Amino acid sequence: MTSALPDPLMIDHDADLAYWCARWLELPYVAVDTEFERTETFFPIAGLIQIGDGTSAYLIDPLAISDWSPLVALLQSPTVLKVLHACSEDLEVFMKLCGVAPAPLFDTQMAAAYLGMDFSMGYSRLVKALLNIELSNAETRSNWLQRPLSNDQVTYAAADALHLAELYQLLGPRIEAAGLTAWLLEDSAELVSTAGRVQEPETAYLNIKQAWRLKPSELAILKLLASWRERESRQRDQARNRLLREKTLCPLAQRQPDNLQALSRIEDMHPRSVRQDGQAILELIRAGQAVPEADWPERLQEPLPADANKLLKALRKVGQRHAVKLGMAEELMLRKKHLEALVRTGHPGGPYQLPDELSGWRRALMGDELLAVANGREQLA
Structure with a gap:
């Protein structure tokens, strides 16, 4: 760390959690992170929940809390934006711990991709790129279920919450200035929806x-x-x-x-x-x-044959062109599942249709153009 950080506040009583959640409900956003164990279990075991409000870090001990209703209210509050990073596993932690996922959600890894940085930037690399702070990864694999937590664990966990809030303070205005906030929140909402689905x-x-x-x-x-x-x-x-x-x-x-x-x-x-x-x-x-x-179940679809690659490449160029124009990571613009689903609607001879998988802003932005390319009405160099 380049400078001393304020000492975090440990929350290990139900009354304290209720008090602080009521305070956080008055804020425009909170940074949220989790530490958990999941080596051989089906469900993640929460070891710590970190909250950052932009000035301080708060460490919630899930081994000591029994009433999660105040946190549920915070996680579901439509007026408090929840800021997380690469949050798919964090969402699973919350679904298991208290039955809900945080929403509305702002994923800083996704935001970085929206702004043309690498598609899947790790947290430490993003902190280095935007805050010029070198983070230690020494505690990443430590035992978060041990009590008491070590001083190094507490420092590590608190730093995550503090710097995550700082990342949002930089990324949020940039996303807003680029006119991409609605798109980002739409993609983040899809992450929340996916986390809530249970495999049948x-x-x-x-x-x-x-x-x-x-x-x-x-x-x-x-x-x-x-x-x-x-x-x-x-x-x-x-x-x-x-x-x-x-x-x-x-x-x-x-x-x-x-x-x-x-x-x-x-x-x-x-x-x-x-x-x-x-x-x-x-x-x-x-x-x-x-x-x-x-x-007997019906035979499953085979992977697309090699002769579909030419069309896939042409469709991918549509996304690449829009990504360059908007300054976004191209992997974010059109996903593989979108392209393959479109090709499957008409391969090999067409006509092609827009698949249900292509929805929201991507469908509105590129739908007509993708159909024109797929059905031969437009050629790309």
Whole structure:
């Protein structure tokens, strides 16, 4: 650190949390960060919550707080902007801890990309770039569930909250001056919406890599395995890949072992999974084999073929052109999922339509142009 920071205030009583949340509700924004543990558990375990108000840092001890309703009110207040950085995991922490995600949300990593900086700038690099402060990462992997916290942990956590507020004080006005605030808040709201979705076990198989290679009869087995894995991981609070590695799921559905010895020979199958859940896995495979053909899942879409690359490249140029014009990171302008969804609406011969995935400001800004390129009405150099 380049200069001494004010001592943070530790909040470890319900009454103190209620008092400070009432104070923060009067502010235009608060900077929010979390420290958590998530090595082998399904859900993140909150170890600390940091709040910055622009002048001071406050450290909330989740191991000592029992009434989270004041924080819920703050997180949901429409008049207080919540400032976070690269916040997908932080959102999971809040969903688990108190059932809500912070909104409205301003993500400083996203804001940096909106202003033409790198697409996925880490927090330390952004602090160095904008504040010229070198942050130590020594406490990043420390135990945030230990009590008492070390002095180094407290200093590290407080610095995060203080500097996050300083980043917003710089980035917020720049985003506003560029006329990009509404777009940024729209994208941030999408992050919050995604955090609030719970994976349905019955559709978990759709997210398994390489599942598109399987025949419908094999998908029937994969569907049961993936559904069981999702339910058990949540119930046991155990990481999915600790329970059963994803890389084993498609081979299990294809090779369909019928005994523990054959199960243990599946590539990437952990001996622990065989020992603890081998019989359950074999029963799931047998149940999948018994699924009537009429109930087999439909075959999944294959990846787009190589001959789609020319169109994808032309569509990507539309986004690149707008990114240059607006001074934004090009990865932010058009996402891969947007482009592929558009191509799938008409490949190989068209006509193409705008997919539901392309929505909001991107659809309004580029929709007509993308359709013109896709349907051959406009050519890009």
